[in-house]
Amino acid sequence: xxxxxxxxxxxxxxxxxxxxxxxxxxxxxxxxxxxxxxxxxxxxxxxxxxxxxxxxxxxxxxxxxxxxxxxxxxxxxxxxxxxxxxxxxxxxxxxxxxxxxxxxxxxxxxxxxxxxxxxxxxxxxxxxxxxxxxxxxxxxxxxxxxxxxxxxxxxxxxxxxxxxxxxxxxxxxxxxxxxxxxxxxxxxxxxxxxxxxxxxxxxxxxxxxxxxxxxxxxxxxxxxxxxxxxxxxxxxxxxxxx
Amino acid sequence: xxxxxxxxxxxxxxxxxxxxxxxxxxxxxxxxxxxxxxxxxxxxxxxxxxxxxxxxxxxxxxxxxxxxxxxxxxxxxxxxxxxxxxxxxxxxxxxxxxxxxxxxxxxxxxxxxxxxxxxxxxxxxxxxxxxxxxxxxxxxxxxxxxxxxxxxxxxxxxxxxxxxxxxxxxxxxxxxxxxxxxxxxxxxxxxx
Numbered sequence: 001x002x003x004x005x006x007x008x009x010x011x012x013x014x015x016x017x018x019x020x021x022x023x024x025x026x027x028x029x030x031x032x033x034x035x036x037x038x039x040x041x042x043x044x045x046x047x048x049x050x051x052x053x054x055x056x057x058x059x060x061x062x063x064x065x066x067x068x069x070x071x072x073x074x075x076x077x078x079x080x081x082x083x084x085x086x087x088x089x090x091x092x093x094x095x096x097x098x099x100x101x102x103x104x105x106x107x108x109x110x111x112x113x114x115x116x117x118x119x120x121x122x123x124x125x126x127x128x129x130x131x132x133x134x135x136x137x138x139x140x141x142x143x144x145x146x147x148x149x150x151x152x153x154x155x156x157x158x159x160x161x162x163x164x165x166x167x168x169x170x171x172x173x174x175x176x177x178x179x180x181x182x183x184x185x186x187x188x189x190x191x192x193x194x195x196x197x198x199x200x201x202x203x204x205x206x207x208x209x210x211x212x213x214x215x216x217x218x219x220x221x222x223x224x225x226x227x228x229x230x231x232x233x234x235x236x237x238x239x240x241x242x
Numbered sequence: 243x244x245x246x247x248x249x250x251x252x253x254x255x256x257x258x259x260x261x262x263x264x265x266x267x268x269x270x271x272x273x274x275x276x277x278x279x280x281x282x283x284x285x286x287x288x289x290x291x292x293x294x295x296x297x298x299x300x301x302x303x304x305x306x307x308x309x310x311x312x313x314x315x316x317x318x319x320x321x322x323x324x325x326x327x328x329x330x331x332x333x334x335x336x337x338x339x340x341x342x343x344x345x346x347x348x349x350x351x352x353x354x355x356x357x358x359x360x361x362x363x364x365x366x367x368x369x370x371x372x373x374x375x376x377x378x379x380x381x382x383x384x385x386x387x388x389x390x391x392x393x394x395x396x397x398x399x400x401x402x403x404x405x406x407x408x409x410x411x412x413x414x415x416x417x418x419x420x421x422x423x424x425x426x427x428x429x430x431x432x433x434x
Binding site for chain 2: 025026029032033036039040042043055056058059060062063066067070071073074075076080081083084087088090091092094095096098099102103106107108109119122123125126
């Protein structure tokens with residue numbers, strides 16, 4: 001079954017002597033792991049020094065070296081017949097030809113007498129949408145908690161204690177609602193709080209300064225957030241039930 | 243035993259054993275499949291600077307963990323080959339089982355990673371970056387699954403001392419799967 005037709009090395013000290021292939025597999029493995037660790041550390045160094053090319057070299061340069069080590073020593077390509085190397089090389093060349101042929105159209109968004117409007121719009125949207133996306137990530141973070149959402153989103157105006165004294169609230173007219181005021185709760189129930197969070201205060205005839213935040217949260221999360229808002233109400237003033 | 247085999251397995255105009263020739267042919271076509279996919283990803287990534295925002299959300303340490311797992315499984319696959327060359331089928335089967343264990347670990351880590359991302363809204367339809375992310379890593383994961391299944395069959399035979407040459411063949415395929423990940427890792431996790 002095994003083909004021992006190429007005894008290039010006659011010495012056998014117990015290290016990976018396969019069909020004449022003398023390879024210290026463990027040594028190759030250790031080198032691969034070390035290269036891998038360098039590629040992971042690359043972006044850190046690149047960031048510290050502000051040199052992006054360090055990241056690119058440690059990422060792709062090392063990938064090429066690692067791939068070559070695996071292909072030559074683990075797949076034993078360097079002992080394979082030349083025919084097979086040519087077949088693989090042909091594949092690789094055809095692949096590069098295809099990519100090179102397509103790339104001018106994909107990487108440029110305009111040229112002589114043509115313009116890729118959709119691609120330009122996508123880049124534009126992406127760059128403009130950056131700020132918007134950042135808020136989304138902050139506002140609807142990993143592992144929603146009503147406290148967390150209130151402190152990141154609501155507290156800016158309504159204050160961390162829910163008393164309407166948030167840093168951005170001082171300039172607003174009418175001022176932000178004070179959830180610790182018993183009078184505020186006299187005519188409000190949970191359903192109304194949820195509506196205001198989702199659709200804005202204007203939806204119930206209030207100030208349009210209280211913007212709608214429904215896009216940030218699921219119904220379940222809005223319900224939890226409303227419960228949290230109600231928890232600021234003084235004893236006896238909290239609305240009961242839904 | 244030989245008389246039961248198809249003629250093609252006994253002839254070799256190229257001097258390369260038929261099974262190994264077949265595996266190399268498969269890999270030559272895989273080069274175009276994965277190479278084309280990654281090449282197209284790369285040119286889009288360069289043409290669309292806004293992808294950097296989406297790419298920033300991939301979790302480097304999970305990718306790194308899986309890279310280490312696959313490198314190690316490649317090492318055990320080549321040890322299986324070494325054992326098979328010495329005619330030690332039981333030893334070869336043992337190392338193949340370690341390799342399958344590596345494949346399983348890889349898939350478990352990947353499921354955890356994808357579950358996390360999908361539950362945060364980063365789905366295959368979120369934008370073109372995530373489309374490529376799931377297509378490339380998904381196609382690769384299918385190769386991991388296929389490799390693990392075939393390795394199971396080969397290990398079963400090898401343990402009984404049968405068809406030991408196949409240990410090398412599945413090994414070559416497995417190293418290729420490792421090589422694909424070696425390129426996917428920097429593309430999706432490092433140089434983002």
